[in-house]
Amino acid sequence: MALTSGLGGQLSIDLGALARNWRALDKVSAGALTGAVVKADAYGTGITMASKALHAAGARFFFAATPDEGMAVRAAVPDAHIFVLNGLYPGAANLYIRQNLMPIISSMAMLEEWLAKCVERNEAYPSAFHFDTGMNRLGFRLNEATLVRDRIQALGYAPQMVMSHLACADQPSHEKNRTQLALFGSVMTQFPGIPASLANSAGLMTGRDYHFQMVRPGIALYGGRAVSGRKNPMAPVVTLHVPIVQVKEARTGETVGYGATHALSRDSRLAILSHGYADGFLRSLSASNTRPGGKVVIRGKACPVVGRVSMDQVTVDITELGPDNIPNPGEGAEVLGNLLGVDDLADAGGTIGYEILTSLKGRYSRNYVGDGNLPPG
Ligand SMILES: *Cc1c(COP(=O)(O)O)cnc(C)c1O
Numbered sequence: 001m002a003l004t005s006g007l008g009g010q011l012s013i014d015l016g017a018l019a020r021n022w023r024a025l026d027k028v029s030a031g032a033l034t035g036a037v038v039k040a041d042a043y044g045t046g047i048t049m050a051s052k053a054l055h056a057a058g059a060r061f062f063f064a065a066t067p068d069e070g071m072a073v074r075a076a077v078p079d080a081h082i083f084v085l086n087g088l089y090p091g092a093a094n095l096y097i098r099q100n101l102m103p104i105i106s107s108m109a110m111l112e113e114w115l116a117k118c119v120e121r122n123e124a125y126p127s128a129f130h131f132d133t134g135m136n137r138l139g140f141r142l143n144e145a146t147l148v149r150d151r152i153q154a155l156g157y158a159p160q161m162v163m164s165h166l167a168c169a170d171q172p173s174h175e176k177n178r179t180q181l182a183l184f185g186s187v188m189t190q191f192p193g194i195p196a197s198l199a200n201s202a203g204l205m206t207g208r209d210y211h212f213q214m215v216r217p218g219i220a221l222y223g224g225r226a227v228s229g230r231k232n233p234m235a236p237v238v239t240l241h242v243p244i245v246q247v248k249e250a251r252t253g254e255t256v257g258y259g260a261t262h263a264l265s266r267d268s269r270l271a272i273l274s275h276g277y278a279d280g281f282l283r284s285l286s287a288s289n290t291r292p293g294g295k296v297v298i299r300g301k302a303c304p305v306v307g308r309v310s311m312d313q314v315t316v317d318i319t320e321l322g323p324d325n326i327p328n329p330g331e332g333a334e335v336l337g338n339l340l341g342v343d344d345l346a347d348a349g350g351t352i353g354y355e356i357l358t359s360l361k362g363r364y365s366r367n368y369v370g371d372g373n374l375p376p377g
């Protein structure tokens with residue numbers, strides 16, 4: 001059930017900013033193709049609208065995690081080239097072929113199933129190959145490279161792309177980046193002439209050595225911080241306002257919320273917001289007497305969370321706004337905006353911007369502003 005009365009939280013997604021971010025990354029990776037990773041509902045922004053805006057901005061290569069997501073991109077952008085990061089699901093080859101989805105093949109079993117389908121239908125359906133250069137997540141083992149090469153050479157099959165994925169790209173000086181780059185280079189010697197892809201957002205920002213023929217940015221498109229310890233150059237895409245339900249006074253020594261973990265050290269004015277962990281305001285943003293929590297902007301000022309975040313509410317200390325500046329019930333509090341963004345909230349909650357964005361599937365009305373057709377910014 002979508003709640004669209006407009007009375008609840010308002011999630012606003014700036015498709016113009018999304019498009020500008022894609023173009024900015026496309027400039028940085030000039031010489032390589034710039035794909036767009038739209039997995040997990042385009043990092044919470046809505047896979048249909050985001051894919052359309054990215055396509056209007058110039059993106060032609062899309063990366064989904066699952067075949068269902070691939071189908072959503074196919075419906076939104078009929079002429080997209082769509083890769084499925086999680087590969088070929090057993091028994092699903094016909095669906096991939098019907099939808100023109102390219103599995104990113106990561107094991108001999110997947111490869112054999114795909115090749116068997118190609119042989120059966122006498123057609124070299126496109127795919128990509130994923131080699132594991134040190135992440136120990138998806139991908140062929142490195143010592144399978146010659147086996148894979150021999151197998152496809154015997155059939156005269158070639159993949160559209162060979163890729164790998166960096167484990168530590170968010171820390172550009174981490175030595176694992178160079179190690180993976182070198183191992184990937186050695187894999188590619190087995191696949192001469194095939195386009196290669198290694199970089200996520202952070203890899204793209206780390207340098208040209210990582211670009212190869214295709215880059216695969218995700219988080220940076222959506223305004224999140226890709227590289228740690230550096231100013232984030234991307235435009236924010238998401239803002240979130242939630243209504244205040246009640247304002248109340250509480251006295252020194254009283255406690256706030258479940259577990260009574262937070263006692264007030266002064267007489268306080270509190271605002272209770274219509275928003276909780278069920279809406280993606282993570283419970284790790286809770287505050288106690290021993291640990292500060294998240295902040296929410298009310299009337300232009302960052303106000304601290306008090307006590308535990310509940311399922312449907314969070315309590316915020318608004319004492320500092322002053323007695324002549326008391327917000328009214330129904331008034332919006334800014335959870336994500338210019339003052340406090342996705343990564344500020346992530347830092348306060350001990351997580352990453354990716355998790356904040358992909359948790360935004362609460363009881364909001366989503367509203368889209370702009371589109372992919374804005375002039376280059
Ligand atoms: C998620 C993902 C990306 C995008 O990563 P970001 O850090 O969001 O830019 C690229 N490649 C693979 C294999 C991924 O799983």
